[in-house]
Each structure stands twice: as structure tokens, then as C-alpha cells.
Amino acid sequence: MSTRRGSPTIVDVAREAGVSIKTVSRVLNHEPGVHESTRDQVLKVVEALRYRPKQSARSLAGGRSFLIGLLYYDPSAIFVGSVQQGATVRCRELGYHLVVESLHNDAPDLRQQIDRMVLALRPDGMILTPPLCDNPEVLAALRESGTPCVLMSPERDIRGVPSVRMDDVHAAEEITNLLISLGHRRIAFIKGPADQSASAARYEGFVNALRAHDIQPDPELVQPGAFTFASGRDAAHQLLSRRQRPTAVFASNDDMALGVLAAAQRLGLSVPGELSVAGFDDSPTAALVWPPLTTVRQPVAEMARTAVEMLVQGHRAEASAVDEAELHKVLPHELVVRDSTRAR
Amino acid sequence: MSTRRGSPTIVDVAREAGVSIKTVSRVLNHEPGVHESTRDQVLKVVEALRYRPKQSARSLAGGRSFLIGLLYYDPSAIFVGSVQQGATVRCRELGYHLVVESLHNDAPDLRQQIDRMVLALRPDGMILTPPLCDNPEVLAALRESGTPCVLMSPERDIRGVPSVRMDDVHAAEEITNLLISLGHRRIAFIKGPADQSASAARYEGFVNALRAHDIQPDPELVQPGAFTFASGRDAAHQLLSRRQRPTAVFASNDDMALGVLAAAQRLGLSVPGELSVAGFDDSPTAALVWPPLTTVRQPVAEMARTAVEMLVQGHRAEASAVDEAELHKVLPHELVVRDSTRAR
DNA sequence: CTGAAAGCGCTTACAG
DNA sequence: CTGAAAGCGCTTACAG
Structure with missing residues (x-):
């Protein structure tokens, strides 16, 4: 019995697999330089113990929270729904989670509300939807905190700030x-x-x-x-x-x-x-x-998926010389022809 | 210059205020037994440094994540919108954050998706909306993990599991x-x-x-x-x-x-x-x-607010003898009389 | 009313 | 290819 109480930790996995916790960590983070047989052994134990690394520990030690924030202010409900559908699915695929916050575009304590989210949670990135993505106060607060952002359908693009939109x-x-x-x-x-x-x-x-x-x-x-x-x-x-x-x-x-x-x-x-x-x-x-x-x-859901990707990849790329054109993506829309139009 | 790099920590606040980190912790968590002048002094420094305790550290040390999860499967977009509006606002008021996950009610890896959320994130509570709140597999996974849940408008109430609904x-x-x-x-x-x-x-x-x-x-x-x-x-x-x-x-x-x-x-x-x-x-x-x-x-937004409250309070009350009737709340609805009805 | 110590569960350098 | 040590920033007992 390795799991005496509570859920298993990396130590339990390491002991059971007969390796150090560092090796378990390597396997879980897909780091290179682990012998295949070692890797397999670790993964087997992980599976058997149903072990999942704890986000708070990873975040504290590694500086990444695996959290993406979504800030919105009551755009039409359908818009939010599609954004979230796209964003949560892509987050899941990439091992992230989506934290949402509904803000009032002209709340007096807007700055505090953003600080609370950014300073307490330390999301690895933030998605802004209209009209918040055009709010200078919001953008300033986020820039100061150094949180990477992607703007969804902003009024106009900002140099150096990633965005996704349709044409x-x-x-x-x-x-x-x-x-x-x-x-x-x-x-x-x-x-x-x-x-x-x-x-x-x-x-x-x-x-x-x-x-x-x-x-x-x-x-x-x-x-x-x-x-x-x-x-x-x-x-x-x-x-x-x-x-x-x-x-x-x-x-x-x-x-x-x-x-x-x-x-x-x-x-x-x-x-x-x-x-x-x-x-x-x-x-x-x-x-x-x-x-x-x-x-x-x-293409609302697709824009959200793309925003998540840009945030996660951006984190990997660690700034550097990103092409400005690459920063502003335009996604294809779709003409939906139904019955309200007819040849005259 | 106390903040040399990065954002301030509890140590910075303690040093600046001339107290121990334990005292800072007490003030921030509204624990009793701190002299008023000490408290004021700490709060002043907190304000000056714009200090916010880091969620990952609090979570790792204290066992509470200050995260509430919201699980949904494409109910009408408007429903999600209202649920979130209510939930995020109440979360903010109570110092929590809302993490959303959009699931397929009959996804083959439903169990894994839930595990990922529960085991990795350790939310302090989970809100389930229809039809997920009626899915036995979902309920079982959550019960096993010991995560407190509130069901929103479930088909029928379950003994011992909190719920909110309308009549x-x-x-x-x-x-x-x-x-x-x-x-x-x-x-x-x-x-x-x-x-x-x-x-x-x-x-x-x-x-x-x-x-x-x-x-x-x-x-x-x-x-x-x-x-x-x-x-x-x-x-x-x-x-x-x-x-x-x-x-x-x-x-x-x-x-x-x-x-x-x-x-x-x-x-x-x-x-x-x-x-x-x-x-x-x-x-x-x-x-x-x-x-x-x-x-x-x-009263969708109100139901969501209530669900958040039940989760947060439940955490405080730490189980014990909760009245079954208190567990299942019924919120008032509203008749909206517009122009499609008229006296004959 | 206040504090020193230990520890939560991981990752980051650093060795070998 | 693998590991021992230190440390992230808080809270929990435990003292006084």
C-alpha cells in the first residue's frame, strides 16, 4: 500500500517506479533524455496510481499556472458561449484550464478586479473580448503586470499585442x-x-x-x-x-x-x-x-481556439523576434445562405 | 527598495511592516487575535506594495484552492451566459475564481476529463448544470474524489447532494x-x-x-x-x-x-x-x-450565485449535521407578461 | 496578541 | 541518461 491517505504525490510514483522524483517530473513534462524503458515504467505507475500533478505545486515551483484567463463583459450570450466552447476544448487539449471573469466595462474598481485575477492567479495568458479588448485601462493594467494577452476582434490592432479577428x-x-x-x-x-x-x-x-x-x-x-x-x-x-x-x-x-x-x-x-x-x-x-x-x-469558437494557442505557444517562444504579421490573425468566416434571400 | 524584482511576497510585507509573516497571514485571512494597530499597519503596507497572496502558494500550503469549477454541456447558450454572470460575480465577492469546463455528456473519456480537472486543480467545489448534473458517471467521479458539488436544476434531487432549482x-x-x-x-x-x-x-x-x-x-x-x-x-x-x-x-x-x-x-x-x-x-x-x-x-443567475454560496459556506461548515431541507433550495421565478397574450 | 519552524508537492538549476 | 538539494510562497500546528 503506497497510498496511505489522500491522493498520491510525485514521491509515491517515484518510490513505486524505483526512480527519483526528478525522473518522474521529466516524464510528465515530456522532457528529453529519459530512457524509454524508464519512461514506460513511470507511465505505468502513473496510470496505476491515477496520479495527476497538482497544479498549485507545479505553479509555485515552476512559475507557470496552466491557467488561461477569459475576460468578458456581457457581449451577446451566444458570443460568450462560443468563445468558451472553443477555448475550453483547446485548453483541455493543451493541458490548461480556463478561468472566466465577467467584468463591467466601466466599473469603478475595474483595475482592482483585474489585479485580483492577475496577481492572485497568475494566469499564463489572458483572452480579452469586446468591448474590454478596447478598454485602455484594462490593457494598461495587463501590460503592467506583464501578462500575455490576445485580443479577440478588437476595434483596431495594437502593435505588439496579438489579436484574432475575422474580415x-x-x-x-x-x-x-x-x-x-x-x-x-x-x-x-x-x-x-x-x-x-x-x-x-x-x-x-x-x-x-x-x-x-x-x-x-x-x-x-x-x-x-x-x-x-x-x-x-x-x-x-x-x-x-x-x-x-x-x-x-x-x-x-x-x-x-x-x-x-x-x-x-x-x-x-x-x-x-x-x-x-x-x-x-x-x-x-x-x-x-x-x-x-x-x-x-x-468563426467565434475558432478565434477562441486560436487565441489559446497563441498564448500557450507564445509562452514557449518566450518573446523574441515575432513577426508583426504573425501577431494579428484573420480567420475565415462563412456565408450562411438561408431562405430570406431570393432572386428577384 | 523592498521589491527588488518580481512582485512582492508575504516576506516583503512582513519586513516592511515589522512583523512576522504569520501575522501578515492572520490579517489577510481575517483571523482573530491581531491587535488593531498591528492590523492597520499591515494593511497599509499591503496596500502600498499592492500585495496579493499567490493562489498557488495558499493552495499548496492550506489545502484550499479558492477555485470553483463549473461543468456544463452546451445547454442553450443563454443559460451558460447567465450562470456565469451570476457565478463569477459571487465568486469575486467571496474571493474565489471560476474555472469552466465544457464537457460532452457522452464523451468516452468523460471520466478522465473530470479527473484532470479535479485531481490537477483541486477546486473547492463544483457546479453542475443539466444534463451533466443528472449523469451518474459524472456524479460518481466527483463523489469518489470527495469534491463538494451543487446541482443546478437536476431532474430530481439526490439525498445528501446540494441542489438549486426553481419550481x-x-x-x-x-x-x-x-x-x-x-x-x-x-x-x-x-x-x-x-x-x-x-x-x-x-x-x-x-x-x-x-x-x-x-x-x-x-x-x-x-x-x-x-x-x-x-x-x-x-x-x-x-x-x-x-x-x-x-x-x-x-x-x-x-x-x-x-x-x-x-x-x-x-x-x-x-x-x-x-x-x-x-x-x-x-x-x-x-x-x-x-x-x-x-x-x-x-432565476438562472441567482441559482448560480446561490450555488457558489453553498459551496463556499459548505467548506466552512465542514460537513456535519446539515438539514436535508437546507440542502435543496428553490428560488423564486418571475412571470413576464408581454404582448402575446390578451383577454378574449 | 505574536512568532519560529516545518511542510505542502512540485520544478529549477547543478552535478555526475 | 539519472539524481540530491534547494526553493517557490504560503498555511498549519505548536509555543509562549
Whole structure:
């Protein structure tokens, strides 16, 4: 009986395997320079004892916590869900754990909350989601503490700070191209709020596509919006009461597109028969409404997986000359064509 | 200069404050028996040095990790979001951190994944959400490891295992009462899948309310469903083509209620003019559809807060004679009356 | 009310 | 290819 009480420690494994604890440590950390037979013997004992090294001991002695932090402030619930799905799975594969913290973007004690996480837990890296990844106070606190970060979909990239994002301009261009290929020429666009960079990017993509097809952008067909259901509904009411109605509306996010759907229904306009509608985000609701919404799926889970990888690898690479281009990754999105768009 | 390199340790604080590290430890852990002036002096130095005790060292020495684990398997994204919101905030207030792990309910290596979390991290407690909280394998693994757990909305309570839930029967009763008070008598009900206990509970509440008002439950007005949009839509098609239509439909979750809305629209029936519709869950979509859905809000964030508290307090109380009734908490829900229901 | 000593379970240099 | 020693930064008994 080697395990008298509690769970086995590295000492139990070493004794049982007839080696020193240092050798057990080498095997567990995949360090080179261990004879294969020794390695096998150790692994056998590890298995038999169901031994797992204790994170707190490894962390204290080795300076790595095997913890990745995720900071978020209530972005749409679905966003958090996908981020976590991607992040926890990749963390597990790499032997890490994910610690989450929900912060208020303008909490008075934001700095203290971050300090608490960083100083007490010492995570090996931190993932920041919007809008926290654009908060100067948050970024400063993290930089001071020397905690490696990856920004997910930040407003704009920061030199030297890793980030992952998708290409909003290109995606908006693709969705506009789809509408054009369906024969639409009078295509309306509902913008997002001016203070979010995605708004400008999506609008840019929309205009690019029109121009590429020699379609003159009509200012009358561009309405402001706020990325909310109500703003989409109101914008649609404006657009659909124009003397010459658009045949398609590209709402630059799904919540607004749902508003457009509601407005069309209110006005007795059939979608997609009399009006095509496209959104952006692929929110869970997008597939549930009637008709199901054509939209763009953001690679959220993949971005989270990538963020974890960058953090873990970055730790290995230990700084040094990292190419700036390598620091800012752009992941492919996916056009989701459903029933809300149709050829005219 | 006391901090030559890296962040300050308890030794730095002790030296600076002119006391032993044991005294610093006492102050930080709110242990009694420290002179007030000594305490103040220590706290001043702690503040000045921005000192935070390192979790790994506390954990290794003290046997408490200050980590709470959250295990989930893709319940609706909104559910996870709310659980986390509630849990992380309460953890922060109590000096804990939340580690999340997304598991597959029927992964072949489920046991290993749990072991990894429990043995490596040694969380002080674990929160389980459906359907993991009903998975015997998960429960067994956790019991063996001696990790305290709280089950969130389990199918049924287990003696000796703490749980938090809402009262589905009562909530369904209330929503049915609302419909009855609006003058409805022919009220249809769409059931959930038979393998979920919430299905039976909600149906029970529905029947209770009818009986209390001397309304004979009509088998023709009860349709099976699967808690999905499509099943709700199909059930509604059945119900609304009956020779004598119901004047109200109570779908036992929101996704199905959205299906009912779609079906009604398809059939040219105005809601709530010709048909009242009620759901259950208060999903984010419920407020966005047209008309906004009358439903029941589950106190998800509050349940998570409570779960954290039970875990942290349980650790203090150190087992002993805990009242079984105290172990299973029922939190109040909230009726959300919106526009999809109207007096007939 | 306060402190000196031991120890938690690992990893990091450093030897051989 | 393998190991003995020191130490990470705290808390737990144990003294006084």
C-alpha cells in the first residue's frame, strides 16, 4: 500500500517506479533524455496510481499556472458561449484550464478586479473580448503586470499585442455580391453605431461590392442603426416607405435584420417574395425566425481556439523576434445562405 | 527598495511592516487575535506594495484552492451566459475564481476529463448544470474524489447532494392562471420530451390550474413536443386545424412558442388578436419576436450565485449535521407578461 | 496578541 | 541518461 491517505504525490510514483522524483517530473513534462524503458515504467505507475500533478505545486515551483484567463463583459450570450466552447476544448487539449471573469466595462474598481485575477492567479495568458479588448485601462493594467494577452476582434490592432479577428469588410462584400448575383440592384443598407469599427468595415464592404458592379450607391437607401432590433425595425419602416422601395435590405447585424423582418411583416410585405433580407453574425435566432435568415457566421469558437494557442505557444517562444504579421490573425468566416434571400 | 524584482511576497510585507509573516497571514485571512494597530499597519503596507497572496502558494500550503469549477454541456447558450454572470460575480465577492469546463455528456473519456480537472486543480467545489448534473458517471467521479458539488436544476434531487432549482410546477400553474384570468377556457398545451422531468412538472402545473378552475382538461388540446422550434410549429399546426380551435396555447418552452408564432402567422391567425401564446424560459429571442412573448423567467443567475454560496459556506461548515431541507433550495421565478397574450 | 519552524508537492538549476 | 538539494510562497500546528 503506497497510498496511505489522500491522493498520491510525485514521491509515491517515484518510490513505486524505483526512480527519483526528478525522473518522474521529466516524464510528465515530456522532457528529453529519459530512457524509454524508464519512461514506460513511470507511465505505468502513473496510470496505476491515477496520479495527476497538482497544479498549485507545479505553479509555485515552476512559475507557470496552466491557467488561461477569459475576460468578458456581457457581449451577446451566444458570443460568450462560443468563445468558451472553443477555448475550453483547446485548453483541455493543451493541458490548461480556463478561468472566466465577467467584468463591467466601466466599473469603478475595474483595475482592482483585474489585479485580483492577475496577481492572485497568475494566469499564463489572458483572452480579452469586446468591448474590454478596447478598454485602455484594462490593457494598461495587463501590460503592467506583464501578462500575455490576445485580443479577440478588437476595434483596431495594437502593435505588439496579438489579436484574432475575422474580415468584416470582405464578408460584407460577399453578402452584397450574393444579393447582386440574385438580380438585386436597389439594395438598402442599415448601418451599425458609429462608435464600433465593425460598422464602418461592413459598410465599406457593401460599398466596395456595389462599386465593383458599377452600381451607384444611393444615399437614400442607407439608414443609420444601432445594432438593435428596434433600430432595425425603424430603419426598415423608413426604407420601405420610400417612393421607390429597395428590393433587398442588408442589415449589418442579425438583430437589426430581425427588426426588418418584423417591419416587413407589419407592412404586409412578403419575405423573400417581395423583399430579400440579409443579416450578419448568425445569431441563434437567425435560424429560428421565419423565413430563416441569410447571414454571415463569425468563426467565434475558432478565434477562441486560436487565441489559446497563441498564448500557450507564445509562452514557449518566450518573446523574441515575432513577426508583426504573425501577431494579428484573420480567420475565415462563412456565408450562411438561408431562405430570406431570393432572386428577384 | 523592498521589491527588488518580481512582485512582492508575504516576506516583503512582513519586513516592511515589522512583523512576522504569520501575522501578515492572520490579517489577510481575517483571523482573530491581531491587535488593531498591528492590523492597520499591515494593511497599509499591503496596500502600498499592492500585495496579493499567490493562489498557488495558499493552495499548496492550506489545502484550499479558492477555485470553483463549473461543468456544463452546451445547454442553450443563454443559460451558460447567465450562470456565469451570476457565478463569477459571487465568486469575486467571496474571493474565489471560476474555472469552466465544457464537457460532452457522452464523451468516452468523460471520466478522465473530470479527473484532470479535479485531481490537477483541486477546486473547492463544483457546479453542475443539466444534463451533466443528472449523469451518474459524472456524479460518481466527483463523489469518489470527495469534491463538494451543487446541482443546478437536476431532474430530481439526490439525498445528501446540494441542489438549486426553481419550481416548474408552480410557474406553469401561474402562467395557466394568467390565461384563464384573461377569459380563456380552451387552452392548448404543448409538452416537452418525456425524458426531461421539467416536461412532466410543467404539464402538472397546467393541469393543476385548470382543475382549480373547474375546467376539464381536453386531451385533444394536448400535443407532444420536443422543446424545439420545429416541434412547436408542427404541434401548433395540429392544434390550430382542430374543428374547434383553442383560443390560447401554452407552449412549455420558448423555442416551441416561437414555433407556434410562426405557425399562426403561416395560417393567417393574428396573435394575440385571435390567439394568445405563452412560453417558458424567457430566452433572449422571446423579447425580440413579434409579438413579444409572455413567458416565465428562470432565476438562472441567482441559482448560480446561490450555488457558489453553498459551496463556499459548505467548506466552512465542514460537513456535519446539515438539514436535508437546507440542502435543496428553490428560488423564486418571475412571470413576464408581454404582448402575446390578451383577454378574449 | 505574536512568532519560529516545518511542510505542502512540485520544478529549477547543478552535478555526475 | 539519472539524481540530491534547494526553493517557490504560503498555511498549519505548536509555543509562549
